[in-house]
Amino acid sequence: MPRRENPYAGMVEGLTDAQFAELSAAAATRRCREEIGFGTFDEAAEAWKPDPPCPYCRHEHNQRDSVTPAGRRRWRCAGCGRTYTALTGTVFEHSKSDLPTWAAFVRLMCYNAQVDLAAEALGISHVTAFEWRHRVMATLGGVQGRVALRDRCWVDEMFFEDSSLRNTPGWRPMPGLSRNLLCVSVAIDVHKNPVAVVCGHGKPSGKRVREALGGRIAKGTTIVHDMEKAHGPLVRAVGGASEAHKADARDPEYLEAMKMANSLCAWIRRYVEGYVGMKPANLQEYLDWYVYLFRVRRDDERWPKTARVLRHLMLTDARYRSSRVR
Numbered sequence: 001m002p003r004r005e006n007p008y009a010g011m012v013e014g015l016t017d018a019q020f021a022e023l024s025a026a027a028a029t030r031r032c033r034e035e036i037g038f039g040t041f042d043e044a045a046e047a048w049k050p051d052p053p054c055p056y057c058r059h060e061h062n063q064r065d066s067v068t069p070a071g072r073r074r075w076r077c078a079g080c081g082r083t084y085t086a087l088t089g090t091v092f093e094h095s096k097s098d099l100p101t102w103a104a105f106v107r108l109m110c111y112n113a114q115v116d117l118a119a120e121a122l123g124i125s126h127v128t129a130f131e132w133r134h135r136v137m138a139t140l141g142g143v144q145g146r147v148a149l150r151d152r153c154w155v156d157e158m159f160f161e162d163s164s165l166r167n168t169p170g171w172r173p174m175p176g177l178s179r180n181l182l183c184v185s186v187a188i189d190v191h192k193n194p195v196a197v198v199c200g201h202g203k204p205s206g207k208r209v210r211e212a213l214g215g216r217i218a219k220g221t222t223i224v225h226d227m228e229k230a231h232g233p234l235v236r237a238v239g240g241a242s243e244a245h246k247a248d249a250r251d252p253e254y255l256e257a258m259k260m261a262n263s264l265c266a267w268i269r270r271y272v273e274g275y276v277g278m279k280p281a282n283l284q285e286y287l288d289w290y291v292y293l294f295r296v297r298r299d300d301e302r303w304p305k306t307a308r309v310l311r312h313l314m315l316t317d318a319r320y321r322s323s324r325v326r
Contacts, residue, residue, distance in 0.1 A: 028100035036307035041099050042072060045086035048314050055089030055317060056082050089317045091135035097124070099310075105132055106309045110293060112274055136309075139318040140288040144197065147291070149189035150218040154261035155225045155234065157204060158184050160272060162280045179203075182280060184287065185212040188264045189221070194294050196268055196287040206233035214238065226258060 015023060033039035038047065045052075052075065053060040059079030068074050072085045087093050092102070101122055108118045119129040159181035179202035188194045197212040204212075210233045217223075221240045225231040226247040235242045245257045255262070271290050272278070278286060296305045 025098070025100075028104075029098070032100040032103050036103060036304065036310060039099065041087060041092065044099060044310065044314060045073070048311050049086040052084070052086045052088075054079060054082065055084055056080055086314070089319070091139060091313055091316075091318055093319070102132075102313075103306055103310060105129070106136070106313075107306050109133065109136060109289075110296070110305050110309065112271060112293075114274075114276075134282075134285070135318075136313065137282075137285040137289050139313055139316040140285065140292055141318070143288050143292050144195055144216065147193055147195055147216050148218050149187055149193055149195060149216060150191070150221050152190040152222045152224065153187050153217055154189075154258065154264075155185070155187045155209075155213065155223055155231055156258070156261040156265060157209075157228070157230075158186060158265045158269065160184065160269075160280070160283065162201065164280045182283060183208075184268070184283075185209055186261065186264055186268065187213050187217065188260050189217075190260075192294075192298060194264055194291050196264075196291055198284045198287065204230050206230045210234045210237050224257065224261070226254075226261075 012020065012023070029039035033043075036044075038044040051061065054062060054075075054077035057077060057080040059077050062075045062077050062079075065074050065076035065083055068085060072087070074083050074085050076083050095102070101124075104122055105118055108121065113121075115126055115129045115133060118124075118133075119126045122129070124132075162180065162182045165180060182201060183199050183204050184196055185199045185204065185208075186194070186196045195213060195216050197216075199208045199212040206229065209230045213234055214237045217234075217238050219239050221238050222243060223231065223235045223238060223240060224243045224245070225235075227244040228247075231242075231244075243257075245254045247258075248254050268287070268290060272283070272286060275286060293305075296303075296308055299308075
């Protein structure tokens with residue numbers, strides 16, 4: 001069967017660069033509208049933030065006050081008198097890019113795409129792609145604090161190299177391998193809710209494990225662990241049962257009992273090591289994104305991930321100081 005010729009090919013070839021750019025933007029807007037329900041920031045704001053409170057003093061139910069030069073709806077606060085838009089105070093506030101471009105970037109972030117790939121795919125600079133990634137992560141502060149693991153929970157630790165230590169004047173490797181590594185306490189419950197929290201350098205104490213995970217596990221939860229002494233204070237703080245298994249990689253029963261924790265550690269390590277050049281100081285931000293994205297992907301059938309992340313970005317007050325601002 002002969003291939004059908006595209007009836008629009010000749011029309012597109014005859015467009016100027018400016019006309020082709022406008023056509024591409026219109027197509028991207030339609031694609032974005034079909035995917036997440038909105039094609040512009042104004043459409044999204046009308047649905048997600050129809051009556052935004054003042055981002056400066058939090059006064060609510062303010063009156064609309066004309067529009068900005070860019071045509072965006074503006075409000076005037078009855079409390080402090082300042083004007084603002086639905087994007088003021090969000091990571092979109094000073095962005096010159098449109099919603100379809102941000103939607104495409106979020107889609108790539110949901111697959112943990114590298115900065116170079118995102119910059120190439122979207123036609124933006126490496127610096128812009130890097131800044132956008134950290135704008136997104138800036139909205140996740142405290143996201144793991146709202147997680148409550150319950151019923152049955154697996155607990156373990158994992159370690160990552162802290163390359164920043166080598167740049168410290170007079171630094172020498174400390175005795176014991178783990179003392180030169182960043183420790184991450186991880187936990188996951190039977191409902192597949194994960195938690196991953198940086199808790200200092202070296203093998204953790206009971207106090208560090210309790211502070212990292214204690215407030216994120218519901219009272220009465222059964223703790224499944226590998227008989228590490230540092231888990232004792234956590235078990236007592238939670239007040240649930242303790243199911244301990246002696247760590248032995250050659251024991252099939254141990255491997256089966258700790259499968260949930262071991263699998264989570266493997267997933268997190270593969271994820272973190274995929275971000276080449278990540279600063280150790282930013283490790284918690286990347287772990288927050290992993291935990292948030294874990295839940296987003298789990299519920300993707302009920303709530304498409306790109307739309308969910310964009311809604312979160314629009315409803316969260318967060319700013320990221322650009323590296324280009326002196």
